[in-house]
Amino acid sequence: MIKVLIVDDDKLVRKGISSAMPWNEFNMEVVGEASNGAKALDFLKNQPVDLMLTDLAMPVMSGIELMRATRQLYPELHIVVLTLHQDFDYIQEALRLGAIDYIAKVQLEKEQFEHVLQRIHTRIDGLKSTNLKMPSQNEINVYYPNVYVLVSQDRKSEQAWPIELTIHGDEIRWEIERNSWMWAASHCEEDQLFNHLKESLNQVPQSTLLVLSDVQERTWSQIKNWIMNYTETSLFYAYNPNDRIISVSMNEEETFSIEPQDDDINRIKQTWFQTPWTHHDSYYGQLIEQFKSLRLHKGQLMGLLYSIVMEWNHLFAQTTLGRIPMIHSFDSWYEVEEWMKQTAAGIRKADEQTSYSQEIIDAVKKAVIILQNDLEQAYTASALSQQLNISRSYFSQCFKDLMGKTFNEYSRFIRVEKSKEYLLNTNNTIFWIAERVGYTDEKYFSRIFRELTGLLPSEYRQLRREVK
Template sequence: MIKVLIVDDDKLVRKGISSAMPWNEFDMEVVGEASNGAKALDFLKTQPVDLMLTDLAMPVMSGIELMRAARQLYPELHIVVLTLHQDFDYIQEALRLGAIDYIAKVQLEKEQFEHVLQRIHTRINGLTSTIRKMPSLDEINVHYRNVYALVSQERKSEHKWPTELTAHEDEIRWEVERNSCMWAAPPSEEDQLFHQLKECLHQVPQCTLLVLSDVQERTWSQIKNWIMSYTESSLFYVYNPNNQVITISMNEEDTCSNEPQDEDLDRIKQSWFQTPWTHHESYYNQLIDQFISLRLHKGQLMGLLYSIVMEWNRIFAQTTLGRIAMIHSFESWYEVEEWIKQTAASIRKADEQTSYSQEIIDAVKKAVMIVQQDLEQAYTASGLSQQLNISRSYFSQCFKDLMGKTFNEYSRFIRVEKSKEYLLNTNNTIFWIAERVGYSDEKYFSRIFRELTGLLPSEYRQLGRGNK
């Protein structure tokens, strides 16, 4: 039984997650709750916990601080981040600290509870190798030429796999897990088995038939584990409804990367915001190749996509450049790429509503991202217009028309918005925060903050944490 601890400063969220999700169906049990990181650490000292779901933004000790402490004290603890947080840096920090999954609270609708727990359960099984025992034959070496596996990308429900397909008594059929099953038959029966399994593809949603070679001298248990690993990593990217039969050798190495590098994630984010990928096929293909090359696990990919969408909408939703809709669930890279294509179309449509050329729109987007990514730098409209090779007056006019604020107004606005996050989610001094958002004078920063919010930074921090 996987013992679960839920950490969130909102009591209703804790109770809702604890009572509404079908924990028992996935061999899980909620053993405790905590309202902040400090109380969570106290609980971990007294009771064994296998899985911790934690919010990021909490008083006393934030989720990030809790993760750092828990990772040192309890290296075997599995952690899932549960948050509404919109800042890309916080999301990537959670992934760097070893979070096995990232769940946006907006995803936790009733019909997705089972799907979320299935994903977490599968991830824990893959990391700990705690795989259900197979029949007594599982340690016997395979003597068949090939092993066949039907694998469904749809994991929300159990599938009814066909029973014995050939008349031969040596036919083997074993369920791998709830979304996959494998077969084997003697050479004389292989063609019949293969064609019957192909006929089954249309009966199971999002299904792929794997034909595994080089299976001799391996145990059934090893083959089962290989199928589970391949399904979780490579098949996620290979699946295509137009090519449902895949022949693969078990000697092939898995190319999935478990540890995305910060510079690779940053490169994707920069490409999304700063290259005209929505309007040019070469840039689009480059962006897709960058995504695929990382081979991110599904949870990591969801976290990356969610952070990109939230940042885009935070920056552009209230402007003429438009809002994009998040992909709330997916079972394969094929679905993700379909969503990216639809997103590109919606961005193009929003761009077409303006009177400016695509070159000018892209330049304004690039200017926005330059400022966003380096708030400590004191950028000016004059300096950016020169960098973008546009006259200052025209740049200022375009910026205000597209972003709804003058450059100076926007610059102050985003610095104050970033400082709000620091105030609520860190214990750093006002001077430290002022420097991080581009103000070397703490008093001047406080005056600007008060002009835009009606409160001093210290008052905002106290009020925000008091409400929580």
């Protein structure tokens, strides 16, 4: 029977996990609870425990501090981390300290209890059944010239990892994270290990085999941490389903920006909205290079793409120029490029449905961007058509056909929409708001606003804030 200790400063969480999960079905028994790390250590002194579930953020002694202590005092203790959030830094530190799994409490629903315990039980059994060497974190690697890492970009599904894969020799095998395993073998057995791992690539979805060199004279903790950082950053860009073996050196330095600069982000958006990248390979390549040159972390890249999609759909979703499907979470840059190719094809198809040339379509899109980016400037159809080198009458006709509104209707519409944001999110005067959306006459602005909404600006602000 696997004896379990639950450590969490929230009593309801402890009671809920203790009573709701089907422990007996997996040969487990909850033998104790503790409200912080210090009390957990006191419990461990007096009673044997095989598995400890611990929260990370606790008073007196945090989960991280508790894990550091138990690694020294009870090296055979299996640890699973409970966390309220998917905070990578906390989870990464917990995995460095030897946690065999982590559970996000916000995702822990009744139907998942059995699945979670099955996964934990399988991992404990796997660690017990193996006779492979597991070096200590601070031990220096002297014998192994290379480290092999089988890692999957797919973090959504629960794949069956080939943990039974071993050559039964002088070998190290180590689970780094839920989606990656590390192997090392002596020089005479390396070829056999490499061939086994190469053959196993097809067993694991979206997998890559990393051949890591320059690993000698480094601690196993340093090697493990380097692998975790690489798989969270560089591998996102390096993954290619058509070239699934990557040789990489631990001496390689990361080239990721700490924080993207506003100028760089604005340059990408300008290329997206103001160049015909969807129709010309040279502009498409330019946009791809701008994205890749920033080396954004996955979360930053997803945020940028999301903002671009939202802005595009805000401008064009209700027109003949079409909308861009909302993005999902991409696991690699390869998937991002595939999405961009599909997006370009969708925009081209929407453009082809019109009777206008690509040059005219691009001119109308540019006019829309100019209007949106400078609402304080009272642009006229005549001024914009001259700037775009198109006759006023033809520009007005094209604009109405493509955008579904006359130029003046569209201009008033976007100004009123922006003024709504100011009315709800600021306490600035109506005159101030009118100026920010291109109206120097407050009374005229209020009349236009009422024509489009049925309310005066002051009435709109009062009614909408009461609803909130």
